[in-house]
Amino acid sequence: GSIVFTVNGDITANTLRAGGAIYQNNGDIFGSLWGNGWLSTWINNNFVSAVRLGPQALSGGLWRDYHLGGGNVVTGFHTDGSWEMEGGDDKVYYRPVQYLINGTWITAASV
DSSP: OOOEEOTTSOEEOSEEEETTEEEETTSOEEEGGGTSEEHHHHHHHHSOOEEEEOOOEEOOOOOSSOOOOTTEEEEEEEOOSSOOOOSSOOEEEEEEEEEEETTEEEEOOOO
16 A cells, blocks of 8 residues: 655545554544444444334224333224223224344334
């Protein structure tokens, strides 16, 4: 490789090393702060990159006090028309909230 110094003060290099850190020409940084790895890899392994609703499901018959668990959210209703929420004829459609970290979809937990 080579280092190019220009008249206007620019310095061009393919890779820059400063102490234990390495700065790549694509903007990525390698160093001990990122677990002796690349910053882009650390971000992919530790941050959410997407969120979605998982597969739809339909509850059994509802009564007045019905709880969805495990990070599920209500996305629709099925009712006989009276909305009394008893008798087992009213139902809800629900889906889990999911997030993507490091290529793996994870269903959100309820706290």
